[in-house]
Amino acid sequence: MARQFEQALADLTGAKHAIVCANGTTALHLACLGLKIETGDLGLTSPITFLSSANCVEFCGGRSDFIDIDMASLSLSPEKLELYCETVAIPKVVIPVDFAGVAADLPTIYALSKKYGFYVIEDAAHSIGTTYKDDSGIAYQCGSCAHTDAAIFSFHPVKTITTGEGGGCFNK
Template sequence: MQVPLLDLKLQYAPLKAQLLREIEAVADSQALLLGPQTEKLEKAVADYCGAGHAIGASSGTDAQLMLLMALGIGPGDKVLTTPYTFFATASCVARLGATPVFVDIDPVTFNISVPALETTLARTPDAKGIIPVHLYGQCADMEAIVALGKKYGIPVLEDAAQALGARHPLGGAGAIGEAGWFSFYPTKNLGAFGDAGMVVCRDEKLAVKIRALRNHGMEVRYYHKWIGGNFRIDAIQSAVLNVKLPHLDTWSAGRRARADFYRTALSRHALPITLPTEVYADAGLPNHHIYNQFIVRAPKRDELRAHLTKAGIGSEIYYPLPLHMQECFAYLGYEEGEFPEAERAARESLALPIFPELTEEQQTYVVEQIAAFYR
C-alpha cells in the first residue's frame, strides 16, 4: 500500500471546477496583482483570525520580512526566537542586519520554552522583539509570552505560518500579539497554487506602512515614503485562497480526527514513541490544534523512517538540524549542546502522513508498520 505524506490532488478534485472558474475570471480581468480578490481575502482572513488588519504578501517569508521592516528592525537589534523552526523565522531577522537570539524549546509542545525565554530576556533587556512560533499548528504559551513582552516593553510577533485557524484561550493564532504572519505555501492547511502569505496586525498605522512597503514604499504612486520591496500577492493566489478559506475549519477538523485515530491506534501497542500533546484540548476551543503536521518522537528515528519508506509510507523530518547549528549562523557563536531540547527534537522527531482525505485503512497500515518496526 502507498501512503503519501500529503496528497493535494484529493483536496483539489472536488474544488476543481470552482477554482478554474475563479482563475479564469482573474485571467479575463487582467487584474493580476492585488485588486478585488486580494481585498476580499484580506478582509476574510482578518475576520477569521480576529485581527484588525490583514495585508497579503508574496510569501510567508516576505510577510515576515516586511513586518520587521515596518517595525524598523535593523542592525544592532536583537530578536528572540526559537532555533527549532523553519529557516525563515531567523533568516528574516538576519537579512535586516539584526541578530537572532535563540531560546530553547519546551520538550512537550516543541514551542518556545517560557522559562528559557524569561531567562534570556533577563540578560537581553535591549531586545527589540520576541518571535514565538506556533509550530505544527498548536499555539505557543501566549499568555505567558505576552506578559513577558509587556514586562520588557517589546512587541510579540507571532510566526503563525503553520497555524492559520489555530486557537488559544486569548484568541486566534497571529492575532494575539502585536502582529503575526501566515504562509499559504501549498502544503499548509490553507494552501495557494504557489507562494503567498499574509501579515495581520492590530495597529492601523502599522498596517498602512506595511501596505506601502509591499509596493516599494509607495502610498501615492511613484512617491516613495519608505524603502520597501516587491512583496505583492498575485490576484490568482488570492482567488484560489478565497475559494478554499470557507473549507478550512472542516479540513482542520479532518486532520484532528486523523490525529485522534493515530493516538488511539498507536496507544494500543507498547511502543516507545511519544505522541503529540494537545495542551489546549480542555479549553473548549474548536481548533485547539490544527495539525499542520503530526509529529512523533521516535527512538531509532532514521531507521524507522527507512522502514516506512520501504513500506511505501511517506514521512518527513521537521527539522533535522537546529538553526543555531546551521553553517550560515556560525557567526552567532553558538555551540552544539547550548539548546539541548531543540537538538533532541531534531534527532527524534518524525512527521507521519496527515491530511483530511487520509483513509482509516491507510492509517491502520501506518500504525501496523510502526508496530512491526519496534517488535
C-alpha cells in the same frame, strides 16, 4: 480579489489589518519592517522553525539568536526566554513559532514583552484556524494579534491552507 482575501483573513483571525504577499518569508520581513527592526537589534526565535523566522531580523540588519523550546508546545519556552532577558540581553523582537497546529504560549510571552519592552511577532505559518486560551479560559484565534504586535501566515503547499505560495501579515 486580493483585498477580499485580506478582509476574509482579518475576519477569520480578528486582526484589525491583513495584507497578503508573496510568501511567509516576505510576511515576516514586512512585520519586522513595520516594527522598525534595524541594525544592531536582537531578535529571538525558536530553533524548530524554517530559517525565515530568524532571517527576517537579519534582513533588517539585526542579529538573531534562539531560545530553547517548551516540550509541551514545541515552541520557544517562556521560562527560557525570561532567563535570557535576565542574564544575556533584552531583545527588540521575539518571534514564537506555532508548531504543527499547536500555538505557542502567547499570553505568557506577551506578558514578558510588557515586562521587558520587546515586540512579539507570532509565526503562525503552521496554525491557521488554531485557537489558544489565556489563563481565564478565553479562546483566541492564532494570527489575531491579541497577544502579539504582529502575526504572519504562510500559504506554502506544505501548510494548513495553501494558495500554491503566498503569505499574510497581520497587526492590531
